[in-house]
Each structure stands twice: as C-alpha cells, then as structure tokens.
Amino acid sequence: MPERAGGLRIGWLIAGVAGLAGLVLLPHVLSFSQQEILVLLVLNILLVVSYRMQTLTGEWSLGHVVIMGVGGYASALFAKNLGIPVPIAMPLGAVAAAAVAYVLSFPLLRMKGFYFLIGSFAAGEIIRLIWKRFTDPFGGPKGLKLIPSFPTIDIGGISIDFYEPINYYYLSGIVVAASLFILYRIERSRLGLTFHAIHWQDKLAESVAIDTTRYRTLAFVIASFFAGLAGALYAHYVGTVNPHRFDVEEMVFVLIWAIVGGTATFYGPILGVTVLTVVNEVVLRALGFDQMRPMFYGAILIASILFLPNGLESIITKIVEKIRGRDGGAPTAADQPAE
Amino acid sequence: MADLLLQTLVNATYAASYMALIAVGLVLIFGVMGVINFAHGELYMAGAYTVVYLYAKEEFPFFLAVAVGLLFVGLLGLVMERGLFRPLRDNPLGGLIASIGFLLILQTVAVLGFGVRMEHIPPSTQEKIVFGASIILTYQRLYVIIGAVVLLGGLWIFLRKTRFGWALRACAQDPEAARLQGISLNRTAQLAMFIGAALAGVAGALTAPLVSPTPLMGHSVIVTAFIIIIVGGIGHLEGAVVAAVLYAFVHTFVTTLFDGVIANIVGLLLMLIVLVVKPTGLFGAKERA
Numbered sequence: 295m296p297e298r299a300g301g302l303r304i305g306w307l308i309a310g311v312a313g314l315a316g317l318v319l320l321p322h323v324l325s326f327s328q329q330e331i332l333v334l335l336v337l338n339i340l341l342v343v344s345y346r347m348q349t350l351t352g353e354w355s356l357g358h359v360v361i362m363g364v365g366g367y368a369s370a371l372f373a374k375n376l377g378i379p380v381p382i383a384m385p386l387g388a389v390a391a392a393a394v395a396y397v398l399s400f401p402l403l404r405m406k407g408f409y410f411l412i413g414s415f416a417a418g419e420i421i422r423l424i425w426k427r428f429t430d431p432f433g434g435p436k437g438l439k440l441i442p443s444f445p446t447i448d449i450g451g452i453s454i455d456f457y458e459p460i461n462y463y464y465l466s467g468i469v470v471a472a473s474l475f476i477l478y479r480i481e482r483s484r485l486g487l488t489f490h491a492i493h494w495q496d497k498l499a500e501s502v503a504i505d506t507t508r509y510r511t512l513a514f515v516i517a518s519f520f521a522g523l524a525g526a527l528y529a530h531y532v533g534t535v536n537p538h539r540f541d542v543e544e545m546v547f548v549l550i551w552a553i554v555g556g557t558a559t560f561y562g563p564i565l566g567v568t569v570l571t572v573v574n575e576v577v578l579r580a581l582g583f584d585q586m587r588p589m590f591y592g593a594i595l596i597a598s599i600l601f602l603p604n605g606l607e608s609i610i611t612k613i614v615e616k617i618r619g620r621d622g623g624a625p626t627a628a629d630q631p632a633e
Numbered sequence: 634m635a636d637l638l639l640q641t642l643v644n645a646t647y648a649a650s651y652m653a654l655i656a657v658g659l660v661l662i663f664g665v666m667g668v669i670n671f672a673h674g675e676l677y678m679a680g681a682y683t684v685v686y687l688y689a690k691e692e693f694p695f696f697l698a699v700a701v702g703l704l705f706v707g708l709l710g711l712v713m714e715r716g717l718f719r720p721l722r723d724n725p726l727g728g729l730i731a732s733i734g735f736l737l738i739l740q741t742v743a744v745l746g747f748g749v750r751m752e753h754i755p756p757s758t759q760e761k762i763v764f765g766a767s768i769i770l771t772y773q774r775l776y777v778i779i780g781a782v783v784l785l786g787g788l789w790i791f792l793r794k795t796r797f798g799w800a801l802r803a804c805a806q807d808p809e810a811a812r813l814q815g816i817s818l819n820r821t822a823q824l825a826m827f828i829g830a831a832l833a834g835v836a837g838a839l840t841a842p843l844v845s846p847t848p849l850m851g852h853s854v855i856v857t858a859f860i861i862i863i864v865g866g867i868g869h870l871e872g873a874v875v876a877a878v879l880y881a882f883v884h885t886f887v888t889t890l891f892d893g894v895i896a897n898i899v900g901l902l903l904m905l906i907v908l909v910v911k912p913t914g915l916f917g918a919k920e921r922a
Binding site: 420596 | 669720721724726730731733734735736738742852859860898901902905908
C-alpha cells in the first residue's frame with residue numbers, strides 16, 4: 295500500500311511500539327497468580343492460533359489439544375529420561391507432535407467434515423488412553439511429574455530464573471511471538487493461499503493440479519508442530535503433564551476461544567482467548583463463581599453462535615471499516631477477512 | 634470357562650441394550666435434522682439424575698421415576714430443538730457447536746444441584762435369575778434389556794406403520810421433497826428430538842442404579858455412542874442397533890480378557906478402521922448428499 299497516507303503508517307508504528315511496551319510492562323502491574331495466568335494465556339494464544347492454521351483447509355479437528363499434549367509429553371520425556379537439555383528438548387517435542395500428526399494424517403485426511411471431526415476425536419482419545427494405560431514411560435493416569443524446568447541463565451552475573459512466572463512470560467512471549475510471525479507469514483504466502491483455496495473450492499483447486507491431500511497434511515503438520523511447541527512450553531513451566539489435562543473438555547475451550555473470537559482473520563482467535571481469559575479471571579474468579587465456569591462458557595458459546603456467528607472479530611472489522619470509510623481510503627486487500 | 638463365557642454373554646446383552654437406546658436416539662436426531670448432538674451423553678446423565686432425585690432422594694417408586702425421566706429429558710430435547718437447532722438450521726456446524734454449549738450447561742446444573750461426587754443408588758430390587766451353576770442376571774439389568782426391546786420395537790412399528798413415522802422417514806430421506814408434500818419440518822424435527830432425547834433419558838434412568846451417576850458420566854457415553862453410529866452408518870437406525878450389539882460384545886469380551894482401557898482402545902480403533910475403509914458404516918448405503 296504505497297499510496298496510503300504516511301500519517302496512518304506512523305500511527306500504526308506508534309500503536310505498535312506502545313503495544314509492545316505495554317506487553318513488556320504488563321506483568322509488573324499484576325499479582326503473582328495473575329502472572330501465572332498470563333503465562334498460560336500466552337501459551338493458549340499459540341495453541342488457538344495454530345488451531346486456526348489447521349482449520350484453514352476447512353477441517354475442524356477435535357484432537358488438537360491432545361497433539362499439544364504429545365509435544366508436552368515428548369519434551370518432558372526427552373529431558374527427564376534421556377537427559378537432553380530442556381532448550382533442545384522443547385523443539386524436539388514440537389517435532390514429535392508434528393511427526394505424530396503426520397502419521398495420523400494417513401487415516402484422518404481420507405475423511406472430511408464431520409467424519410474428520412469424529413476421526414480426530416477418536417485418534418486423540420486413543421493417544422490419551424495409551425498415556426493412561428502404559429505407566430512406563432507415560433506415568434499412567436497421574437502422568438509425568440518433576441519435569442525438569444528451563445535452566446537458569448547467567449549473563450554477566452545477572453541470573454534469570456525461569457521458575458519466576460515473569461521471566462517465563464518473557465521467554466514464552468518471545469517464542470510465541472516468533473511462532474505467530476511464522477504462522478502469519480505462512481498464511482500470507484502462496485502456501486496459505488492454497489490452504490484457503492482448498493477450503494473454499496477444493497474441486498477447483500484439484501483441477502489446477504493442487505494435490506489437496508498433500509496440502510491438508512501440510513496444514514495439519516504445521517499446526518501440530520506449533521501446538522506441540524505450546525505443549526512443551528507448558529510441560530516445563532508447570533512441571534507436570536497428565537492425560538486429564540489434555541482431555542476433550544480442554545479441546546472444547548479451544549473451540550470456544552476460536553469460535554467466540556472468529557476464525558476469518560488471524561487476530562480473531564487471539565481476541566477470543568484473551569477476552570474470555572480476562573472475563574474468566576476478572577468476573578468469575580473474583581466473584582467466586584468458579585464452579586459456574588463451564589456453564590458460563592457454554593452460555594457464551596451458544597450466544598455467540600446464535601447472535602455473533604462471525605465472532606468478536608466481526609465487531610472489530612466493522613469499526614475498522616467505519617474509520618477507513620471516514621478517511622476515504624478503501625480497505626486494502628491485506629486487511630480483508632480471509633473469505 | 635464355559636460359565637465365564639456365558640456370563641460375559643449376559644453382560645454383553647445388557648450393555649448392548651442401553652447402548653442401542655442411546656445410539657438410536659442420536660441417529661434419529663441426525664437423520665431428521667442433520668445435527669450431531671454432542672449433548673446426547675448429558676441427556677443420558679439428566680435421565681440418570683432424575684432417578685437420583687425422585688427415587689433415591691424423594692423415594693418415589695422406581696418406575697415412576699423412570700417414566701418422569703423419559704418425559705423430562707424428552708422435554709429437554711424439545712427445548713434444544715426450539716432454542717438451538719431450529720435457528721441454526723442453515724449453519725452446518727452450528728447445531729453441533731451449540732450442543733457443546735448446552736452440554737456444558739447441563740453438566741454445571743448437575744454439579745450445582747448434586748455435587749461432583751458419585752451418587753450411589755440402592756437397587757430397586759434384589760431379585761435375580763440364576764442360569765445353570767453361577768450365571769447371574771439381576772432383575773435390575775433385565776429391566777434395561779426389556780426396556781430396550783419394548784421401546785425400540787415400539788419405535789420401529791411407529792416409524793413403519795404410522796403417518797408420523799412416514800413423515801419422519803420422509804424428512805430423513807429428503808427434507809425438501811418432504812416439505813413439498815406438506816410435511817412440517819418443524820413438527821417432525823420436534824418429534825425426532827423428543828423421541829431421541831427421551832430414549833437417552835430412559836437409558837440413563839434405567840441404568841442409574843447400576844452405574845453410580847456422576848455429572849461427567851456423559852463423556853464416556855458419547856464416545857461409545859459415536860463409535861456405534863459410525864460403525865453402524867450415520868443416519869441408519871437398524872445399523873445402530875446391530876453396531877450396538879457388535880460393540881457391546883467386543884467391548885465386554887475384551888474387558889473380561891484384558892481390561893477396560895484396552896477395550897476402549899479397541900473400540901476406538903474399530904471406529905477408525907471403519908472410518909478409513911468404509912466411512913458410510915457397515916450398513917450405510919451411499920452417503921447423504
């Protein structure tokens with residue numbers, strides 16, 4: 295957009311810098327328990343954005359959280375049983391998640407729509423039951439404990455202890471930001487366009503020599519890699535993983551974040567998970583309605599599918615369009631929702 | 634050894650009965666409305682908790698509690714149809730997602746009303762039939778088997794012999810054509826939802842004294858139901874019954890030979906294999922357009 299007014303670009307730049315400064319300063323104004331939730335929020339952002347990458351080709355998986363668990367379990371086992379240093383075990387865990395997804399893609403990607411949904415659910419449940427059943431090495435229903443944490447870094451006398459949520463927030467923030475950047479670039483690339491094409495016109499895409507199964511596999515594997523990375527970051531932060539943590543209820547939350555936020559744009563799911571986490575912490579926990587949490591999420595999900603089928607992002611899109619309209623500039627292609 | 638085998642056979646018949654009740658309801662709902670009802674396990678749970686409340690706590694007769702459970706869960710089904718599935722008819726995944734929301738609400742209501750711990754319900758009768766030396770069929774389990782045979786038989790006659798049944802099957806085959814014949818989609822959807830939910834409710838009510846209800850019991854039920862409807866062919870009523878029998882026997886025998894977790898893995902693998910080899914199910918014809 296070279297012809298667009300320079301003023302607006304500087305405006306975006308200032309907003310970006312201010313946003314970054316806000317993110318860096320944010321944990322300093324929060325309490326300890328809020329900092330811990332903030333770390334989990336950062337990991338959930340990566341989880342839900344990677345989930346959206348998987349849905350780009352039009353298939354909704356119910357196994358994404360289990361894939362995250364695969365990353366967590368693998369990284370934990372690499373570090374604990376094989377003695378691999380944690381910073382190396384983490385990406386290896388992500389690779390393991392991608393590898394499992396690749397193997398699963400052979401049966402799963404022969405299916406579409408509802409069948410894929412149920413198939414991915416079944417595959418995820420099988421993995422979870424394997425964790426439960428085979429105590430060696432997976433630890434059974436109680437899972438793995440005492441997972442080594444990220445090593446303390448010493449730079450010229452300053453030691454950074456990653457037991458501290460605030461430090462882990464910066465570490466995971468950097469990893470997640472880099473991951474989001476990569477995911478964003480993938481979506482904007484030719485590859486991402488192909489994913490969209492397969493979603494909306496799979497027969498047409500095939501007719502121009504696109505191997506749809508190969509690209510659907512690719513989307514599934516890429517998404518699983520980043521879900522696995524989120525899982526690895528989770529495992530070494532919390533120090534324990536168990537089959538229950540990655541059950542279908544957690545998957546339902548990911549679905550709710552994505553749907554409430556909206557999946558047409560890159561930022562929709564981020565919006566969804568952030569808003570719902572803040573509402574959850576501020577409203578439910580503060581008021582002591584913790585037991586009502588599932589009901590609250592259920593009601594939000596129903597309300598959003600009935601009254602806001604395009605998610606929270608559709609509100610933002612409308613506001614942005616209004617501002618643009620007043621400026622007289624047409625919305626640019628890059629900012630259009632993916633449809 | 635022969636006794637163990639026969640006892641397992643009896644246990645499998647009981648399991649097949651309540652699984653068939655649940656799966657047929659799910660298939661009926663899908664056939665008529667095209668919605669996969671994720672909350673079906675929670676409808677089963679609602680049926681069980683009706684018995685917890687009326688029979689175990691308020692001490693009404695067991696069968697009165699079961700009848701109320703049937704009606705109550707049927708009405709819950711009507712609420713879902715009117716509030717969720719009807720407004721979302723044009724949204725293919727919408728109904729499924731809304732039913733997930735409803736499932737969370739039902740779970741929370743059960744937790745708030747009864748607490749998260751297991752409920753232990755005294756059996757309504759201590760009577761039992763003993764075959765041969767040591768093969769036992771308790772009356773409590775016999776009720777479930779009889780209930781399934783009577784209700785599913787009744788449903789079969791209803792679908793084949795009455796005008797309502799014809800309308801229901803017409804909608805399942807081709808909603809547009811059914812509408813052109815003057816069949817009200819809303820009426821048939823309500824009917825299907827009432828029957829489908831009520832079947833899940835009565836399954837929960839009848840099995841409540843046998844399974845120790847918890848608010849989260851619906852999870853394993855819905856997994857089982859999915860396996861059955863996939864194996865039987867989605868939208869295929871007779872297939873669901875056959876698949877329920879098949880699954881119950883496989884699951885019961887593997888549980889006896891190995892353990893419950895292995896049996897669950899085997900069941901899920903069975904479903905995955907069917908999905909890969911013949912996604913329309915063992916008995917399904919061509920996929921619905």
